[in-house]
Amino acid sequence: MPVYKGENEYIYGLHDQGGEDLLIVNNTAKGWVLLTEEIRANPNDTGSKDYRNLADKGLGVIVRLNYGYYGVGTIPHPQQYDDFARRAANFVQYSAGARIWLIGNEMNMRDEQPDGELITPRMYATCYSKCRNAIKSLAGHENDLVITGAIAPWNYQTPYDADPQGVYPANKIPNGPVNGYFGDYIQYLRDILLAIGPGNCDGIAVHAYTHGYDPDLVFSEAKMDPPYENYYKHFRTYKDQLNAIPFEFRHLPVYITESNGDKEPDGTRWPDVNSGWVKNAYQEINAWNQAKNQQIRTLVLYRWSEADAWSIKPKLQVQQDLQEAVARNYTWDPNVQPKPPLEIPVHIENISASLPTNPNLPPYATRPESAISRFILHHSATPPQVTPWRIAEYQTSQAATLRPGIAYHFCVKDDGTIYQTQPLTTISNHSGPYSVDSVGICLIGDFTNTPPPQKQLDATSLLLAHLSTKLLISPSANTIMGRSDVEPTISSPGATWPQWKDPLITRAQQYVSGEIAPPEVKPGYRARYLNHNTPSVMPVDQTIAVNLTLQNDGIFTWVRGGVNPFHLGFKWFNAQGEPLQFPDDLNFRASLPHDVAPGQKVTLNAKLRTPNAPGTYKLRWDMVHEQITWFGDQG
Numbered sequence: 001m002p003v004y005k006g007e008n009e010y011i012y013g014l015h016d017q018g019g020e021d022l023l024i025v026n027n028t029a030k031g032w033v034l035l036t037e038e039i040r041a042n043p044n045d046t047g048s049k050d051y052r053n054l055a056d057k058g059l060g061v062i063v064r065l066n067y068g069y070y071g072v073g074t075i076p077h078p079q080q081y082d083d084f085a086r087r088a089a090n091f092v093q094y095s096a097g098a099r100i101w102l103i104g105n106e107m108n109m110r111d112e113q114p115d116g117e118l119i120t121p122r123m124y125a126t127c128y129s130k131c132r133n134a135i136k137s138l139a140g141h142e143n144d145l146v147i148t149g150a151i152a153p154w155n156y157q158t159p160y161d162a163d164p165q166g167v168y169p170a171n172k173i174p175n176g177p178v179n180g181y182f183g184d185y186i187q188y189l190r191d192i193l194l195a196i197g198p199g200n201c202d203g204i205a206v207h208a209y210t211h212g213y214d215p216d217l218v219f220s221e222a223k224m225d226p227p228y229e230n231y232y233k234h235f236r237t238y239k240d241q242l243n244a245i246p247f248e249f250r251h252l253p254v255y256i257t258e259s260n261g262d263k264e265p266d267g268t269r270w271p272d273v274n275s276g277w278v279k280n281a282y283q284e285i286n287a288w289n290q291a292k293n294q295q296i297r298t299l300v301l302y303r304w305s306e307a308d309a310w311s312i313k314p315k316l317q318v319q320q321d322l323q324e325a326v327a328r329n330y331t332w333d334p335n336v337q338p339k340p341p342l343e344i345p346v347h348i349e350n351i352s353a354s355l356p357t358n359p360n361l362p363p364y365a366t367r368p369e370s371a372i373s374r375f376i377l378h379h380s381a382t383p384p385q386v387t388p389w390r391i392a393e394y395q396t397s398q399a400a401t402l403r404p405g406i407a408y409h410f411c412v413k414d415d416g417t418i419y420q421t422q423p424l425t426t427i428s429n430h431s432g433p434y435s436v437d438s439v440g441i442c443l444i445g446d447f448t449n450t451p452p453p454q455k456q457l458d459a460t461s462l463l464l465a466h467l468s469t470k471l472l473i474s475p476s477a478n479t480i481m482g483r484s485d486v487e488p489t490i491s492s493p494g495a496t497w498p499q500w501k502d503p504l505i506t507r508a509q510q511y512v513s514g515e516i517a518p519p520e521v522k523p524g525y526r527a528r529y530l531n532h533n534t535p536s537v538m539p540v541d542q543t544i545a546v547n548l549t550l551q552n553d554g555i556f557t558w559v560r561g562g563v564n565p566f567h568l569g570f571k572w573f574n575a576q577g578e579p580l581q582f583p584d585d586l587n588f589r590a591s592l593p594h595d596v597a598p599g600q601k602v603t604l605n606a607k608l609r610t611p612n613a614p615g616t617y618k619l620r621w622d623m624v625h626e627q628i629t630w631f632g633d634q635g
Contacts, residue, residue: 006099007253008032008060009331011285012322013300015258019313020059022322029058030326032298034257036064036105041076043086051097060298062255064102064149065091065131073114074104074149081127089134092141101135102205102257103128104149108158108188120160121168121188124149125195132202147203148196150257151189153237154224159183162371162437167194169373169437173227173478182227187373190244190472194370198248205257208238208299213261213271218280230476235259235284242294246370246472250294250338256285258302260310269308272315279325286330292339295332344466344511345521346459347555348410350420351629355392361404365427367436372424372471374479375464376431376438376486379452379493384414384445387564388421389627391442403429408442414452416459417524417556419628424471434486439467447494461504462518465511475508477501525631526554527623530601534608534619541612543586548621549603550596556625558596564626567591570608571632573618580617582609589624 012023012031023031033054039047051061065088067076076084092101104127106112107119132146159181162170168191176182193201210217211234220234231240238256261277263269278301285299301322303310312318380386392406407430409422422428422440430440443452443460451457468475482501483492510516532548548568552558558566567589572580590606611617623631 006055006061006097007297008058009334010326011282011289011296011298011330011332012326013060013298015300015303016305016307017054019304019319020054020057022319023059023326024057025326030329032060032062032255032300034062034064034102034300036066037091038066038068039084039087039091041067041080041084041087043083043090045087046090046094048091048094048096050095053097055097060100061098062100062102062147062257062298062300063095063098064105064257066105067114070111071115073117074107074112075114075119075124075127077114077117078123078126081130084127085130085134088131089138092135092144093138099141099143100145100147100203101131102147102149102255103131106152106155106207107149107192108183108185109152109155110157112152113158118158118160120158120163121191121195122163122165124192125197128192128196129200132200145202145253147205147253147255148192148201150205150207151185151192151241153185153207153209153241154228154231154233155185156182158185158188163191163195165195166367167191167370169371171373176227184228184478186231186240186244186474189241190246193246193249198246201249201252203253203255204245204249205255206238206241207258208235208241208256209259210234210261210277212264213273213275213277215276215280217261218277218284227478230474230478235281238285238296239288242296243474244472245294247338247341252294254294254296256296256299259299260302269310270312270315270318272317274317274321274324276321278318278321279328282325282328282330286328289330289332289336292333292336294338295334295336297332341472342469342512344462344469344518346418346462346466346518347521347524348418348420348463348466349524349629349634351388351633352421352423354629354633355389355406355421356396357392357405358396358402361402363404364422364429366425367427369424369471371437372439373437373473374439374481375467375473376434376440377460377480377482377493377497378408378430378440378442379447380411380442380444381446381448381492381494382444385563386444387627388419388444389564391444392421408440410439410441410463412441412443412456412460412463414445414456416455418459418463431483431486443493447496448491449496451494451496451500457500457504458507461507462511464504464508465518468508468512475505475512477505480505480508522555523634524554524556525623525625525629525634527551527631528553529621532621534621538610540610540614542610543588544608544610546606546608547603548590548606549601550623551601552596552598554631555598557598558592558602558623560592560595564628565591566596567624567626568604568606569622569624569630570606571620571622572611573620575616577618580611 010030159172173182222233388411528551530549586609588607
């Protein structure tokens with residue numbers, strides 16, 4: 001992570017110039033100054049500013065470029081994006097002393113939107129990208145940093161539909177005040193970055209506040225009321241925001257470009273006391289950075305200017321709090337590398353390619369994984385012995401409304417076996433219009449009168465945790481739902497759903513948070529071939545008898561009988577690696593003499609049919625769980 005020109009190694013900062021002497025100790029600059037400019041969108045305007053009085057002192061300089069302020073819009077209407085980008089480039093070209101440019105501010109807040117027009121993530125991404133391209137096309141500014149505007153935390157005012165380009169899902173939490181919906185401010189940040197795309201962004205701005213100036217609120221673990229009950233209520237909102245950043249963006253610098261305690265219950269902004277709030281805020285960010293998380297390069301206190309009631313210019317005790325914080329010499333580390341995404345291991349049998357389909361129907365539509373925002377649970381309303389293969393057969397060839405393939409992405413058996421039955425990118429019709437942005441998970445069984453058995457619940461919570469970390473979705477009641485939650489007239493996943501919903505979600509949250517460790521993952525289907533007498537040279541088009549001794553190294557018992565027994569089969573491949581086909585009466589299967597538990601051995605008398613033409617072939621013995629999967633297909 002490089003140190004760019006115009007940056008500072010210390011994390012202290014002030015919004016507005018004038019108080020920068022508080023950040024200079026013994027002629028050493030220890031922080032940043034953020035300035036905000038209203039530039040409008042006249043493409044012929046070359047007005048500019050000179051920031052060298054700050055940069056020459058060694059201070060980091062960030063300049064926020066706004067189309068306008070409250071009501072006018074932090075960025076303009078879409079038809080003015082090109083002119084705004086040209087105006088931004090003109091401002092940059094003729095200004096001096098700055099190399100970091102922030103585009104817009106709190107775009108999800110209605111007061112920052114042009115004439116109240118919602119700024120969707122796609123709209124902001126388009127405007128940002130035009131500005132970034134225009135700025136970086138200037139000679140001498142190719143390496144400037146153009147960073148995204150910060151969201152307004154805790155703001156509900158921008159619900160929106162799914163991205164027209166399919167990159168992100170709709171952001172509409174029901175029962176809200178904006179056309180019947182709330183907007184999720186954390187999803188808004190993530191969706192902006194997804195819309196911009198990896199490699200097209202130079203840095204990310206966030207905002208963090210407390211609701212009051214009690215210094216302990218900086219460290220508060222308190223959460224919001226529904227529908228944001230999984231998000232922090234106070235300063236640690238910055239964690240919610242940084243945790244939502246997709247992995248492809250976690251090498252980028254982060255800047256907290258506004259921070260304070262908002263206001264006291266009596267309306268006071270920045271009471272003039274040295275309470276330790278400032279010291280605690282910088283201590284918190286230093287702890288985050290020291291833990292080798294994505295580095296926050298500055299925390300900018302809002303504000304110095306007396307343009308509003310948050311000014312600390314006349315408040316000497318607050319200034320003293322800042323100076324005492326600066327004396328602690330907190331810096332950020334340019335060498336920190338992004339942490340890989342958290343992975344919750346789980347054993348999943350992927351049988352999606354082997355399930356029945358309906359070739360007479362158009363296939364399901366597809367989506368990027370980034371379009372997924374929630375999970376919807378179902379029950380099969382069948383006996384627990386029913387297999388995913390049988391469900392797929394029914395839905396594709398026997399149901400009143402036929403489907404092109406099985407409706408669910410995953411099926412979970414009562415013994416805890418998890419089957420993947422559709423790719424995540426498939427929009428399978430498991431919940432009507434709610435299928436577009438969701439993953440359908442079917443617990444096999446009927447839970448009208450009794451909840452699922454514990455093994456099934458444990459496996460489902462582990463699957464939800466695994467998918468949550470993979471897809472960067474926070475597990476909560478807003479993201480883990482029964483079909484009856486979105487379609488109340490449908491009783492799936494059974495009338496007992498309210499009994500096991502909260503424990504299921506809590507367990508998934510505990511896995512994701514690390515409060516409990518996931519169980520060790522062992523292979524489901526694994527056979528070890530201990531001994532066999534397969535000839536290396538065989539006559540063509542003949543049946544050969546072979547004896548084999550195998551050991552069950554998986555976690556499933558190989559059952560001899562039933563609807564889905566285990567057998568030993570064979571597969572031939574030609575020199576090009578293509579499989580050979582045999583008629584059913586010659587595609588021999590060897591039956592087990594008895595059930596084979598994990599760890600047990602078994603000797604089988606198998607038959608093998610040889611290819612009908614001379615040549616060099618590859619033979620593979622393979623166990624098969626009939627109508628479920630070949631062992632070899634599971635890796």
